[in-house]
Structures are given as C-alpha cells and as structure tokens.
Amino acid sequence: MVGCVVRHGETSGRIVETEAYHDSEPACHAFVGLTPRTRVLFGPPGIAYVYRSYGIHALLNAVTEREGTGAAVLIRALEPIDGIDLMRERRGLDHIEDLCSGPGKLTQALGIGLDLNGTPLDGPIEILPAAPGERPRTVAGTRIGITKAVELEWRFCDVDSRCVSQPRLASPV
DNA sequence: GCCAGGATCGTCT
DNA sequence: GACGATCCTGGCG
Numbered sequence: 001m002v003g004c005v006v007r008h009g010e011t012s013g014r015i016v017e018t019e020a021y022h023d024s025e026p027a028c029h030a031f032v033g034l035t036p037r038t039r040v041l042f043g044p045p046g047i048a049y050v051y052r053s054y055g056i057h058a059l060l061n062a063v064t065e066r067e068g069t070g071a072a073v074l075i076r077a078l079e080p081i082d083g084i085d086l087m088r089e090r091r092g093l094d095h096i097e098d099l100c101s102g103p104g105k106l107t108q109a110l111g112i113g114l115d116l117n118g119t120p121l122d123g124p125i126e127i128l129p130a131a132p133g134e135r136p137r138t139v140a141g142t143r144i145g146i147t148k149a150v151e152l153e154w155r156f157c158d159v160d161s162r163c164v165s166q167p168r169l170a171s172p173v
Numbered sequence: 174g175c176c177a178g179g180a181t182c183g184t185c186t
Numbered sequence: 187g188a189c190g191a192t193c194c195t196g197g198c199g
Contacts, residue, residue, distance in 0.1 A: 019191070027191070037184060054192050055181030061191085074191060104192050145191055174199085186188080 001062070001073055002138050002158050003130035008110040011086055013078030013100050016136075016161035019143045019154055021061070023070035026148035030070025040118050041070040048125050050107070050117040057104030058113055062121060076103045076144075076155070078110075079163040086111075102165040136160070141169040 004015050023030035023041070029051070030041040040049045041063060049061040049072050061072035078100035080087055087099045087109040100106035107113070112125060121127045130136075137160055140153040144165070157164045159171045 021191075029191080032185085035184080051191085052181090052183060054190060055183075057192050059191065076191090102192070108193095143191070147190085175197105177195105177197090179195090180193095182190105184189090 001075075001127070002156055003134050003136040005081065005128040005130070006060075006075060006078060006106075006110070007082070007126040007128065008112055008116075008124060009083070011083030011110045012081045013106065013110070014081055015075060015077075016079050016158040017075075017077035017164045018156050019074040019076055020064075020156075021072050021074060021154075022065075025152060027143065027146040027150075027152075028070065028072075030072075034070075038070055041072055043067055043118075046121050048116055048119050048121055050112065050114055052114060053104060058107040059103045060107050060112055060125070062127060074103060075106065077101050077157075077161075077164045078106045079161055080109070097162050099163075101163050139169045139171070 001018050002015050021028035030038045034042050044067045045063050047063045049063050050058055053059045060075045063072050065071040080099050091099050091109050099109045136158045138156050139159050141155045143155045157169045
C-alpha cells in the first residue's frame with residue numbers, strides 16, 4: 001500500500017508508512033476474537049477501521065482480508081498532497097514534514113474521526129492506487145508502540161520520504 | 174537533541 | 187480499575 005493515496009474531502013496524501021495486523025498474532029485487536037469493537041475487522045475488505053488510541057487520537061486502518069479473517073493495515077504516515085493549508089490549520093503547524101508523520105497526526109490533518117469507522121474506502125475516505133510505474137523503495141522493520149508480537153517485522157516505510165514517523169528505519173543501501 | 178510525564182476514554186477484567 | 191497500534195510540552199544539555 002506504500003505509494004497509494006488517501007483522500008478525505010479536500011485533503012489527500014501519499015502513503016509512506018504502514019503496519020500490518022492479523023488475528024493470528026496478539027498485537028492485533030482482532031486477536032481476542034469477534035466483539036462489538038472488532039466487528040469491522042472481521043468484515044469484508046476495503047472498509048475503514050477507525051478507533052480511538054490513548055483516549056485521544058483516531059487511528060485509520062484499511063481492512064484487508066476476506067470476511068471472517070480479522071486483519072488490517074494501519075496507515076502510519078503520509079506525504080501531504082492536496083489541502084496542505086487546511087492541514088496546517090487543523091494541526092496548528094507550518095512544517096510539511098510534521099503534518100502527517102504519525103498515525104494520530106494524519107487523521108487530525110485529514111479530519112478523519114471515529115464516525116467514519118465502518119465506511120467503505122471508496123466512500124468519504126478513499127484509497128487510490130499508486131501512480132502508474134511508481135515503485136517506492138521500501139524497508140521493513142518492527143512495529144511501533146506495541147508490547148506483544150514485538151519481533152514481527154510488519155512495519156513498512158518508504159526509505160526516500162522525509163514524512164515517516166520516528167524512529168526512522170535505516171536505508172537498505 | 175533526548176527523555177519524562179500528562180492528557181483522556183473505550184474496551185475488557 | 188487497568189491499559190493502550192499516540193502526541194505534545196517542558197526540562198535539561
């Protein structure tokens with residue numbers, strides 16, 4: 001998904017960092033099975049899973065596996081494309097690299113809230129294919145901010161982007 | 174630049 | 187009643 005574009009209203013950005021979650025490993029919310037909270041994760045793919053983190057932030061995921069499997073890709077960082085001034089207003093910041101360089105930051109910048117949980121990704125939130133011929137250089141590393149299944153290298157970053165979150169993964173070269 | 178601490182609430186024990 | 191798939195600020199060097 002790195003290289004694809006996320007759009008909401010007048011704002012959009014190119015995905016430069018993601019993490020994968022699957023019900024087979026305990027860091028995934030779906031690991032506990034089907035509950036009211038994880039209902040969307042176990043539903044059909046192509047749906048937004050938006051949840052509240054640390055009581056404050058909204059985090060955006062794309063449900064990826066077929067119905068019955070609880071799996072999603074967390075969108076962790078974007079390179080701003082459209083609506084940059086609106087993003088600056090929402091974030092109260094000027095610097096482009098800081099507008100969407102984290103999972104809670106990008107939902108604030110794009111105006112994505114919990115009300116969009118369960119909506120299709122060709123609806124109010126859209127995820128669009130990467131530009132033709134685009135082949136971002138990506139590196140894999142361990143996921144951020146979790147305490148279980150720490151060893152899985154399921155975080156993926158665009159090495160050439162300065163809009164990824166901390167800590168930066170080293171370039172493969 | 175690095176680190177510690179606080180904000181704040183849905184979900185499950 | 188505890189715990190996060192986080193972010194920001196302020197202190198210190």
